[in-house]
Amino acid sequence: MHAAQIWLVQNILAHSPVKAVMHSAWGWPIAESLHFIGLTLLVGTIGAFDLRLLGIGRRIPIAAMHRFIPWGIAGFAINVCTGLMFLLTEPDQYIYNSSFHMKVVFLAIAGLNASAFYVTSYRKVCGSSICFEAPRRAKAIAAISLCAWIGVITCGRLLTFFRPAPCVGTQAAIVLACQP
Amino acid sequence: MSFLAWLESTTLSQWIVGSLWAFPVILTFHAIGMGVAAGLSAMLDLRILGVGRGIPFPELRRFVPVLWAGFWVNAVSGVLLLIGYPTKALTNPVFYLKLSLIAGGMVLLLRLTRRLFADGGGELVAPPTSPAIRRLAIVSLVCWAGAIVAGRLLAYTYSHLTATDY
Secondary structure: OHHHHHHHHHHHHHHOOOHHHHHOOOHHHHHHHHHHHHHHHHHHHHHHHHHHHHOOOOOOOHHHHHHHHHHHHHHHHHHHHHHHHHHHHOOHHHHOOHHHHHHHHHHHHHHHHHHHHHHHOHHHHHOOOOOOOOOHHHHHHHHHHHHHHHHHHHHHHHOOOOOOOEOOOOOOOOOOOOEO | OOHHHHHHHOHHHHHHHHOOOHHHHHHHHHHHHHHHHHHHHHHHHHHHOOOOOOOOHHHHHHHHHHHHHHHHHHHHHHHHHHHHOHHHHHOOHHHHHHHHHHHHHHHHHHHHHHHHOOOOOOOOOOOOOOHHHHHHHHHHHHHHHHHHHHHHHHHHHOOOOOHHHO
């Protein structure tokens, strides 16, 4: 794992296609601004859908509320692009950063959880008949989704304060969380 | 001693700046509140502009209290950030631009919700859109995006960090 991380950082540093743009005067601030706009779009639409599943706005057909989801996916796409631009510019600040590792874990939880929704509940709540009450499983998925996205935002915010320090001595951890 | 220097000398300000966790935790709350307040405002604007046909528009008023909760989280966390670095914010024109854009977004939200949720709406499925209302929704989206950009740029555009270098 450590070797893979070091290899990744070295290769990104050597071949980053976006470094010049991101190191220009406006590159990083503009990418950050877009990252926050994408976050807002995602929370406002996917978060609202989760709240609807949990029972807010009971007279809204769940299928109609689902129309907002493509806008949340658009916000997520903006954030994947801008997030990759950060990562491809300063890889050592992310690849060895515990807070970034946690953010990726929360992203994975959010992704698996969303897949679970489409596999188990989408047809029940958004299918042919108009549905107003989500089954308990869909409510649990909605609650996990809200928690996972709050986790993503929290770790994303904290990773800018937590910077990996140089490694001292031998590192026993599975994932390298210091600058080799 | 100037007001800014006095504010920075208070124990609250020094705790926000000096404590390991205070500033990052307050900023985290500020980011989550931003997502909730600006995000749900944008969701209402998108509905006015035609996204989510089939949502009985008046029912979206149930989300407004959540939006306000996000707003108050950010009002409180924003004031705490301001107490931490008052000179940094108050000597930066971009900070006043950010506050103006937030004020614009909230005034538009009040106008739109008062107008569109006024009579409970009955079984009204579509929001009563007119070109004027659609324009307000677009201006609202621009205000929120502008407030977010201005907020982010605060980290790059300040000229004085504390009262001592002012």
